[in-house]
Amino acid sequence: MREWLLVALMLSLCFTGQVVAEEEESDPFTAAGLNLIALRNDSLDSNQDGMMDAIRVVVVINSTEQWADLTLNLIGEHSGFTVNEEIFMAFEDQENASLTYDSWAVGEHRLILEISDSDGRLLKSINIGTFDLSPALKVPSVDLLLSGSEIMQTGDSCEITRDFIDETGPRWDFVGTRSIVGTPFKVLDSDDVLDCSNWPAGNYLITETYQNGLGQTTTDTLELVIVNKPPPHFSIEVSGNEELAGTPCTITHVAAAGENHEDYVKDWRITPSIGLVANTSALDCSKWEAGVYKILLTVTNDEEIRTTGGIMLIREPSTEFESEDSDAPVLSKREETDTSSVGLWGIGVLSLALGIAVFVLMMRSPEDDQLGANMLNDMGEPDSEGLPTHLDENGMLWRKHDDGEVDWWDRSSMMWKRW
Structure with missing residues (x-):
């Protein structure tokens, strides 16, 4: 009976040794001559706001091989998005490494550490855990700032500053795109300040929108009214x-x-x-x-x-x-003015001529009266023929043509005369 027990014990030891060897061969991390000496994670408040916003993972790895080339990849998962923090290790004997995960949104973040060899073959995957974090970096923000009044005249001093920030997108290589609408001219992403002093008159509703690769979106709207400058007074x-x-x-x-x-x-x-x-x-x-x-x-x-x-x-x-x-x-020169007898004869001749002219005017036909009346309107006033008129301070009546020329009203002949 005792002999049978010894045989059974020896057989069980043989099978146990075979299972352990198979397990060692199935673990690629151990098969590569690597041992995980230590693994630690620390919660951090990187922006000092009293909220945990980052996780630092520290690992210590020992190698029995002469040289080891490894890739450590810390993976963070949140709301269907995945980000990676990757470092490389090249060492012999023993080495430690530190990786930091910066939270980019409020909520639960699941962290996984993957260790791969130089050929990209996964050697080990470690579940670090799930952490409730707030953002460690500044989330996207857009702010349109107007320098000037909301209602201004054309040509007035006017500037619009595009205050933009996004730290989460560039941190995890998910830079987004900016778009702005409502401006009369094309705007580039590099245009941080817009000069609106040369914009034409109009009502402007300017909207800028940004979205990064992590699904974070921000927008801002600015209303601006520019009216035509009035004519000079x-x-x-x-x-x-x-x-x-x-x-x-x-x-x-x-x-x-x-x-x-x-x-x-x-x-x-x-x-x-x-x-x-x-x-x-x-x-x-x-x-x-x-x-x-x-x-x-x-x-x-x-x-x-x-x-x-x-x-x-x-x-x-x-x-x-x-x-x-x-x-x-x-x-x-009044009384000092030189006179001569010729002037007196001239006055007599002039008086005679005026008498004859008056007689002719008295004898003119009704058609002539009608011709003079044509220059008066129904009210008996000078007819400007639709042109604008102006009475100056001396009582002289003027009318202005479209080409800028002016006429004055001759009361004696009852006619318009060009100036």
Whole structure:
């Protein structure tokens, strides 16, 4: 009986040794001459906000082979997305390694450590565990910041700053794409500041959206209204009107209250011409010859919007400021004016001629009366024929043609005459 027990014991020892050998051969990590000496994981608060947001895994591996080339891959899984942190180990005898998993979203993250050889053959897979973490990195964020008012005029200073950040996408090699709509011109990702001072007038709803490869999305919207700059408002002030030629005289462009026309273009047109006039806000008319001047000023702003204004200037003849024009008016010397008998005969002849002219006018036909009446409207006033009219401060009636030319109303002939 004792002999049979000894035989049974020897047979069981033989089978046990065979099972252990088969297990060793089936474990590729052990078969490669590797031993896992130590494995530890630590929870970290990397951004110091009081919430755990990262896991550090430390391993110590021993090799019985002369040299070992290994790849350690720490895999994190969350909400259907997988990220990897990979390092390489090349050593003999014994070596340690550390891998850190930075959380990219709030929730549970499952970590697995895989160890592979230089040929990419998986030697060992270790379940590190599941951890409840908050983000260790800054999640995607887009903010459109306007420098200026939400309602502005064309040409006003205007900038839009695109404040953008995403640390999770680049950390795990899941960089996303940025898109912006609602701008009148093409915008590149590298354009961090948009210059909207040259945008045309309109209502703008600007929206920027970003999504990285981890499914994280952010968006921001900015509303901006740009209206056309109104035309320049100004007046023309004259000092020296109806004064003697040669005396102080100035013509000044005065911008309306609250407007700055310093950089605007000012185009002066003066009839009769006095020569080239510079782009200026004031003219010196003290040396102009005696006469009546039509003065037009066109002011153009930065947006090519213009306004035209005009005045009339009268400069009286002066004995001290003689004109080179022999036909120019001169100032009467009253009782000092030289006279001759020829002048008296001339007055008599002129009186006779006027008498004859009056007689002819008295005898004119009804058709002639009708012709003169045609220049009056139904109210008995001068007919401007649809053109705009203006009554100046001297009581003179003017009308303006589309080409800028003007006529004045001659009360004696009851007709319009070109200026």
